[in-house]
Every structure is written in C-alpha cells, then in structure tokens.
Amino acid sequence: MKKFLLIFSLLVVSYVGFCQSRQLTGEVKSSFTNHSLPYVNIGISNKTVGTVSNEKGEFRLDLNEKVSPGDTVLFSCIGFKTEKYLVSDLSNQEKVIFLMPQSTVLDEVVLSAQKLKLKPKSIGRSSKGLGLMHSNFYSYYEKDVDDRLSKERGMKFKIRRACYLQDLNFNITSNDFKSLKFRVNIYKVENGLPTDLIINQNIIFEIKDTYLGWFKVDLQPYDIYIKDGIEEIAVTIQWLESVKTRANSKYFALSTASSLTHTAYFRDKAMDSWKDSGQNLSFYLNAMCE
Template identity: 65%
Template sequence: MKIKVTFLLIMFTLVIQAQEQIISGKVLSTENNEPLPYVNIGIKDKSVGTVSNENGVFKLYLDHKVRLNDTVIFSYIGYKAEKYLISDLKNLTGSILLQSKNMELDEVVLSAEKVKYKSKKIGRTSKGIGLFHANFYSYNEKDVDDRLSKEKGMKFKLRRNCHIKDLNFNITSNNFKSLKFRVNFYKIEDGIPTEIIVHKNIVFEIKDNFHGWFKVDLEPYDIYLKEDIEEIAVTIQWLESVKTDEKSKYFAIATASSPIHTAFSREKAMDKWNKSGQNLSFYLNAMCE
C-alpha cells in the first residue's frame, strides 16, 4: 500500500536561556492540515530528544554539550527520516517536509497443512517479592517532561513463528492520573536494538494511578513475528503524562536482577541504548507454531 503524505513543521523558534537552547515548533500534515502527534525528535547517541504532543507541538531542549554541527533527526514510523543541523534550525524560515516511504511488509503465508498453534508466554510472568523496581524517574530530571521519549523494555528470544496477542507488565508505582506510551518492536544486532520491525504506531493509555498487571491489547495490529528473527527487543516509550498532584513523579515496573536476561533502556529518542542484567515483569502473550 502506497500512501503519499508529507508533513509540514512550522512555527520554529529558538530561545536562549542561560546555557540551554530550546527549539520549538508544531507538526502538521499537509494532506489534511491536522497536527501529527508523537513524532520522535532527537540527536543520535546523545541524551537530547523528545516527542511532539497530541497537538503536534514540541519543545526540544539542547544542553551545553550540543554543537552547531550536531544533527537533529525527525522520525515517524512509515516515513523517511529528515535530518537538520542545529545551525540550520536556528535560521529556519521555511518548512520541514517528511515524506512517506513505501513499506514492503512480509506477507504472512498460511500453509495448506494443518498447523497446531499453542499458547505461549514469552518473558517474565511473575512479580516476584516486589523489592526491585525499574523506575522511569531519574534524579537528574528537572520536571516530568524530561521523560518524553524515554524507553524501557526487554530482550526476548523467538523459537517459533508467533502471532502476538498482547503485552503485559506489572506496575509497582504510579503517581499519574494519565500516562501514554508507545510499544516498539526492534531487531537486535550486535546485542543492541536497531531498526523497528513492527511498523505500526501502537499507543496506549494507563489511567487513574493504576497498579498491578496491565495488558496492552495487540490483536488489532495483526503482529506476526517469524522465528528467523531469533531475538527482538520490546519496549514502552513515554509519550505524555498528567500528574495526580504537583508532587507526582514515580512510575515503575517490577524487576529482578538476572545474569541471563537483558533489559534495555535509553533516556531519549535517538540516544544510546543501555543494557542491564535485569528481568522486568514484562511478557508477551502469543500463539506460536
């Protein structure tokens, strides 16, 4: 399926505040002039990044380590990434265009032979004793917006062709009235997540300070993963939050130390991935051959 859509980013400003710069703007679709939510924006391998909000508006905070020749990447699933130097964005008077790319998705071929599918849980299905938590909060944050585009997740091994039904994780701490995340599926190369392998914008919301096991229904997205992928990374990415009160800052998933499992995290979109020997209470429900 070919979709020709371009996005227009307008209203750029650059504000100097002490040693910090802010690039701000709004993301619109030129096809219908509607705002585009949750676009990934950042500098590769640096902790500088964000996502646009549900109205297409974004603010990209640049710290003192950012240079004029650093490149800002604008990326959205199914579209060609655009790259701009910081120096160009400072003087930008026109628009930035993102064009859709032709996605050649692997065709799911159903065999004429009768195949038995078995229910399988991939990942850690227990909460454990609840002493350890993978927290999205970090002490160097200035405010909750510092978490925009932050990701956490797990490495999973595939041994069969599988249809993914849902993602489940155990929330041990939650100070928020509302949280929105995106589910991302990555290929793993040389031990770290690389390219997106499920080209669908899977956004979900957690409401009313929910604690316990939370399920993200993935059935509507028809996700089939082939065994030849072998290893994948599945993460949840912070997109938006509404505090319960002014002191709200904690959101965490149960975890346990593990020498044989790998958890992934990164602070911002386009940032370097961090690996740790943890086993999050984080699993996929699947039907596998």
C-alpha cells in the same frame, strides 16, 4: 581585513544567539495531508537530547552543553521518511517540519491456526517476585516530567519460532499519574542491542487513574507476526505523554529482579544509544507460536 572582521562578527553573533537559545520549538506535519503528526521521535544521536511531539504535533527540544550548532536533529515517525536538520537551522525561530509519507512493502502473511498448528506460549517473566526491586522511569536529575518524554524501558525476548503476538503485560509498582500514554516498540536485535523497528503501526495505549498491578496491552488488532528465523526481539514501552495527579507527581516504576541470564534495555531519549543491564522486568508477551 574589514571583510574578515565582518565574517568574524557574524560568527560571534550566531554563536552567542545559539548559546542563548537552548531550546528548539516547532510543529511536525505530514507533507501529504498537512495534518499535524503526534508522537514523532525527535533527537540528536548520542547527545542525550530527545523528545516526542505532542498530540497536536508540537515539540520542545531542550539542548544540553554537549550540543553544537552543527549537530543534526532527526525527526522519525512510522510510515514517514526520516528528516534531518542542523541545530543552527532550527535555532531562534519556530519551525514547521514536514515529513514525507513512505510506502512500506511487507511480506504477505496468511495465518491459519489450524494449518500452522499454533500453540499458546508465554514469553518473558510473568511473576512479580518479591517486589524488592523497581525499574524507574524517573531519575534524580530530571526536574520535570517532560524530561521523560521519549524515554524507553523494555526487555530482550528469545522467540526461536514463528509467533503471532497477542498481548504485552507488565507489572506497575508505583504510579503518580492521572493519565499516561506510552507506545509499544518492537525492534530487531543485532550484536546484542536493538536496531530497526519491525512493526509498521504506532501501538499507543493509555494508563489511567494511578493504576497499579498487571497491565495488558492488546496487540491482536495490529497483526504482529514474528517470522521464523528472527530469534531475538526487543520490546519496549516509550513515554509519550502524562497528566499528573499533583504538582509534584513523579513516580512510575515496574517491578524487576537482577538476572545473569536476561537482558533489559533502556535509553533516556529518542535517538540516544541503547544501554543494557542484567535485569528481568515483570514484562512478558502472550503469543501463538508454531
């Protein structure tokens, strides 16, 4: 009986401690170099709990009422093996998470514009439209801009032919930020939703000084070649970091329009489930295609 009471007491203390600590903090590093890893995706699947590590590899993961001590936190970064930790293992103390490098074997691709007879092609919506609708990176429920860390917005593109991606363009309709850092993610599409990444480099860009209008991300340095046979891809931009112009800065949005034939993708946290909607963002690729 005493043994049972001791075990019960320990469980109660552990649970109370978990309830009192609704935030996990720590740092992510490479196990090979011991260097900090910036902008690592961190989250719990399907619990709307996620974030990214900052430029120094530090993270703060806020937990909600859906999370239990037995849930698994995933740490994912391009070029590294995904690590898994129980919430209970990360609670009540700051942790250093080490990720192991992962070698990526890619098919060798030799491009010759003359041999392949590549032609320029624009894929997506290159019009602002009337500017009556906006796809927002904020919501009424978000209290602070850090609530948006790891959030993604993007589009499904039909490729159909082998293409070499040159740049990504999108139209910004509101922007309250001195600096914004995003990451371009490119995914396979299976059963109508994004799945695995098909790039092996972080594509990070910065938007400065409350910039409005069309913004271009140069993709040519990354040699992104979409092979023939991949008919659909999802391209998103993911919120990584921001500097406000004012204490109450909140707004950042892209122009969009309702559509019965196009699909926009979004998720509010890393590792969360993807959602789709019948929208057509002012969001397009320039490419050289067969």
